[in-house]
Amino acid sequence: LxxxxxxxxxxxxxxxxxxxxxxxxxxxxxxxxxxxxxxxRAFAFQSVAGLAAASMKLMRVGQTACQLVVRRSLATLGGKIDGSLSQPVDGWFNPLVEIASLRHARANHRLFIS
Structure with a gap:
């Protein structure tokens, strides 16, 4: 296509x-x-929106409150993103998210049905 x-x-x-x-x-x-x-910025939006959607399932947070959090977060992130792009690339490695994802498959209790 x-x-x-x-x-x-x-x-x-x-x-x-x-x-x-x-x-x-x-x-x-x-x-x-x-x-x-x-x-x-697109990646930041996707990340924040995904976390906000998950928070509505985990806590008593309404849609309006979630949208307010997303809006405020993105307003702050815009400047942070611009600032980080002006810095030299150091590279990084953080396997903690991957390790947590691997543990999820064998967890006795889960937050979401998957």
Missing amino acids: LAQLDPTPLVTEYRSLSPRSHHLVVTALELSGIPVNQAA
Whole structure:
């Protein structure tokens, strides 16, 4: 579909090498032209919105309160994202989220039904 909608040289080259691909690869190709600050803001929105949606299932928080938290968080994050993009890239590694995800599969008690 991407090759039909936006046949850029990058997409055409990738399709010639691998006609069937994973959706994440296609998404990365679609977003390759997006400026880094916009991609970082989109990622921040997705992360905050996901946590807010989970909080409504875990606590007695209404939709309006959640939207207020999301709105305030994103207003603060905008400046933080811009500031972090002006810093040199140090790189980092934090396996704690991955380890927690692996433990979830064997947990006796879960927060959500999955």
